[in-house]
Amino acid sequence: MEKYSIVNYSAGKNWLTVAWKDGHASIFYYIYLRDNCPSPRNIHKNGQKITETAQLDTDIRPAHIELVQNDTINIIWEQDGHQSEFGAKWLRDHCLSKQEIEKREMKNRLFEPIELWDSTLGIGAPQADYQQIIEDDTSLTVWLEYVRRYGFAVLNNVPIHSGAVIEIARLFGYIRETNYGRVYNEKTVLHPNNLTYTSLALSPSTDNPYRDPVPTLHLAHCLQNQVQGGDTIVVDGFKVATMFRIEYPYLFELLSTVPVNFRFRDKDHWIERKATIIGLDAQKEVCSLRFNNRAIQPFEIENQLIPLFYKAYQTFARMLDDPAFQVKFKMLPGQLFITDNERILHGRTSFDSKEGKRHLQGTYADRDGLLSKLRMLKKKQMPD
């Protein structure tokens, strides 16, 4: 580990400048230092912050500063008399120069950027074996890392019994219970309240776009499959959205700004949400997709926008349907697949229910639990 040494400091009106032995200089605004003072009175030993930022004097400044052995800067604050002790490591780790922020981002990064994919990913890549991930943390880490990176992974040789899908979700997180129950059973029924429970083809979609919040992980486990068709299709919606944005920026603009309605109704439920098909974060990056042609409602937008909006919707939908973006595979009993439900669309081809039985059991969970588990596993495996 690098050992940082402080050469000297100078105290300005609003900030402290720290000069380092390696030639770097850091500027710390006093308000930032006081706010983040690491003393036990300010940060609880559980890591939570006690300092009430709102109550700090915005113009807070030091009454006294002292550099001890090139290694620690002690400050007594004028306004509240509080004493802070900042170690060299803490200071360097909190330097907000562009260069140091970037260095830290690289150094502390537990996760590589996600990888967008198309049909060339194939089904071979993001797979693992049930017994291995149960017995071995390294295998579990690899599998969960697939989910994070590709938004999609397959697990083989899962015990074939009802409820096994819950056990898999509990390896990393918590079940998101919904009106479909803790698990739902994808098989053909006589009076389906959802087209999932038919033998119809299901074009690639994200699940439950009518929900708020949408479940962020979807798991499906094959218990029985005696039919020829019913193949599973997965598509990286972020990949498609990225291409769509490049090729059709104006259509992308429409799908990311004009909300549509998604709805699910049966005799006991009326779940509905108005939201854009493409969700952007504050930096205008794609962060969530809601696409489900079965749950979408007639567009309720002014007529003059209809032709262009259809162009946008159909163009995007046709890209999602393009085999060049799809991975297609047949779920065998004991196989399970998991998708990031705000990124990956999944669908199935139609089948003939006269050929036999097809039974998938599915459940929902959330990303935060999976990422927490993955951080803990990675941390355990990292050299300290």
Next chain:
Amino acid sequence: MEKYSIVNYSAGKNWLTVAWKDGHASIFYYIYLRDNCPSPRNIHKNGQKITETAQLDTDIRPAHIELVQNDTINIIWEQDGHQSEFGAKWLRDHCLSKQEIEKREMKNRLFEPIELWDSTLGIGAPQADYQQIIEDDTSLTVWLEYVRRYGFAVLNNVPIHSGAVIEIARLFGYIRETNYGRVYNEKTVLHPNNLTYTSLALSPSTDNPYRDPVPTLHLAHCLQNQVQGGDTIVVDGFKVATMFRIEYPYLFELLSTVPVNFRFRDKDHWIERKATIIGLDAQKEVCSLRFNNRAIQPFEIENQLIPLFYKAYQTFARMLDDPAFQVKFKMLPGQLFITDNERILHGRTSFDSKEGKRHLQGTYADRDGLLSKLRMLKKKQMPD
């Protein structure tokens, strides 16, 4: 119910114009009509859409149109030979003129707009009685409507036993299980992994901003309260954000575009999320808040932005702390309060745990379940 009568129609290149007896004219793009054809082959009787929009010919047009008894328009489509039957009511209900969209929005609206509030709301307003909402759907509707409208409601005389808070959540939805369990117990413990489990004051905050997705409803039920302090504080964050936006548009811009880090760590979990404090929807309206001074991490933003960002953060935080925006009350055993966790902040004053015991039991749930229940209740009570 109004009875609409069609006088005549004219078929253009891309759209059908329908002239109504009341003088109104509707324009329907052919692609819209074909896409939303209500036949059982296109819309399943469960309400889900079978038509694959992606597969429709964008230039689809009628081969034959027929008006029957001023009440129905039948179309045979040129490209796929499909026959559609559009009743006058369906057509009028799908007219996309500005005027008709607005009329429909008013007519079909189950929900009034939400109401923003400040301290003048008082604790008296959004309250109900446990026994009444259990026995009577009208009372339940009123209480759930409080939650939707104010983002906050109190329930009195809830049975005082562990787990009762789950029973309340199950009246309208599903428990969002987290690393804290299906319920968490807010009482003072020796080694708290969260400051909630101390006797410290908690400044108003939304819960679990480090989660993705954040639980959208929070419920807390008082089982025991023998201390003087520990008063509950609630603040309408949307109200404060609205005032903040008007008074400090540039600071508002910062909090809605520059993401910050929220984190929770203990020996088994490392939950972290980077997100803006103020979340905006595609129309730039405030749709979610994440504010929690205990879970926030040192800002990792370039130094030159620090003074202004502190100004934004402190200004917003001080507004949230302003009693003019707060409702404060003492939770008595048997009382429960619920908040929309993306809108309402809650906090508590400090207390002296030597005075006695204070035990709240909390849980999380999601908005979609509550809104679904509310729609079903309202529909049942509406004259048809």
